[in-house]
Amino acid sequence: MTAHDPALPPRPNSAPTIYAYDEYDRAFVRERVAEFRGQVERRLAGALTEEEFRPFRLMNGLYLQLHAYMLRVAIPYGSLTSRQMRQLAYIADKWDKGYGHFTTRQNLQYNWPKLVDVPDILEALADVDMHAIQTSGNCIRNVTADHFAGVAADELEDPRPTAEFLRQWSSAHAEFSFLPRKFKIAVSGAEHDRAAIKIHDIGLRIVKNAEGAIGYEVIVGGGLGRTPFVGKLLREFLPRADLLAYLEAILRVYNRFGRRDNKYKARIKILVHETGLDEIRAQVEAEHSAMDRAPFAYDAQELERVAAAFAPPAYESLPAHSDGFEKAKAENAEFAAFAAVNVAPHKVPGYAIVTVSLKPIGGIPGDATSAQMRALADAADTYGFGELRVSHEQNIILPHVKQDDLLALWRDLAAAGLSTANAGLISDIISCPGLDYCALATARSIPIAQAISQRFADLERQRLIGTLGIKISGCINACGHHHVGAIGILGLEKKGVESYQITLGGDPTLSASIGELLGPGVSAEEVPDVIESLVQFYLAERRDGEAFIDTWRRLGHKRFKESARREGEDGSGI
């Protein structure tokens, strides 16, 4: 229970299928809050300089951006209870400016906290078993996972128990607190990759081998930023029992050999690239054989205990198809459009997974007001066992909704401005904060996303265009994943003005690829026109069932490049 928010008592329907903190976790987080409170006090009193204080604040997820501090809150593998969501809303109202920003790392960022308030904010987070530890710094960051975990129809195994194991292993891991650079791990347990495992430092995919045993495919060395790489296959099948020891071995090799002389070459992707995959594999295997594996020994009982925390909620036995749902779709075209795009198949008959878009036409991708956060928490309680997920596409997922309830849910979402039927479509744009907030940015990204969204405002046309990921970053760091956008947009500064480079053919899934450059940068005003011309070319050329990326792959980059030339005034800007 929190001491702060009267709106918080757990509701009868909230049976969070989420890992519960134990007393150890709680005490640890409280100690960290108290410690940081002391550090803030000493900083304000002048006992610590900024150089001394910076590492402390970064260890607690606190950055300094353009207009204010920024606090990044960890949401382990993107899973949230309604109670936690309400607390996030409460914090947004009390100490921030009434909204929060959901990120591509399944976290939440507050853009306006005051340093003096941050200890109180951290305490309020601790009240609901949350924190901001390891959301910054050269450590193992928040472990991400498929946002459909536990409910996806194409799932082999729920990735969350694995992700939770990794969270516990990596939290406050002393040896890996000062790695050469930040380290990101993503886990997927399904046929389709919704966790972008190939663009993480380590990507894990739960697989079954020929003998029917469950284990992990281990991908290593993916990442975006200045030098983007698709991850490489380090181990085709890692037995479950070896998981922690093997990851420990990888991290030790990285910690020892990763470059510390050059920040831009410090990620494991560069080590893998420079050393060679085979040599890295040999080193990891050697470390794994030589190390004392006892501390990482697999405890099947412990996995069961953890997995039990993710046990399915009390689903009802329902027919696979709901007549009410079918009827509602037949009678209401707008709802049918929502159902076609934002509703995904569920493991359990009669249920569905709902993607709530945080991309209203012309809105700021990933932003949610505190009222919307509360509406989402209410919706989760009323229709979804009190559980929510944050997706790396900066949307919110309600993972267990009865098909019978979809219409009512849609109405509730609409009332909160959350019913935009564009999941996966051209206006479902990933965008980093860019120069509107970020101190590292070279150009703005949000207004570009807004302009494209407005240009393609017509949802019927969006459905006609089909699946198309546009991803935008405000600098080379690639927080907006532009390298893996079917259309990627990178904001740069050229001769004192904002300029945008466009790439085509990026893909964050198992068929991962890095986008190819269309040509020199264009101005902000030109971006929607260029996108329009690319989309028109695609619509004219596509064959049945082809998404944008398929047509691009079939025709080749050159054809798209030429089309953009022809469509431009004289092609000079493109």
Next chain:
Amino acid sequence: MTRPANPKFSPKILLASDLAEGDVVFWGQDGWERDLLRAKIAYDEAEVATLDAAGKAAIAANRVVDAYLVDVTVDAAGAPAPSHFREKFRAAGPSVRRDLGKQAWLQGAGNR
């Protein structure tokens, strides 16, 4: 106030983030100001050196973080405006949320 412009010299102001609150502050006649219009403008190297020294002292005194000089243009009324788009945004607030940041504060709306 406005001065005869030296065409070879770009006027400058000193900008920083307030330590305790994190918002943008400008060095003015009597210390740190939240209003850009109250920023002290340096028109020559000597005045720039004074600004720079003020920034270093304020950092040493743990009053602000990350103080640095910014090129500005000065209009007929003597109002400075950062030359680079990055600092323009810093001085105003997010271009996508006119209700937040300095632009809102100046209208008495924001900065709750």
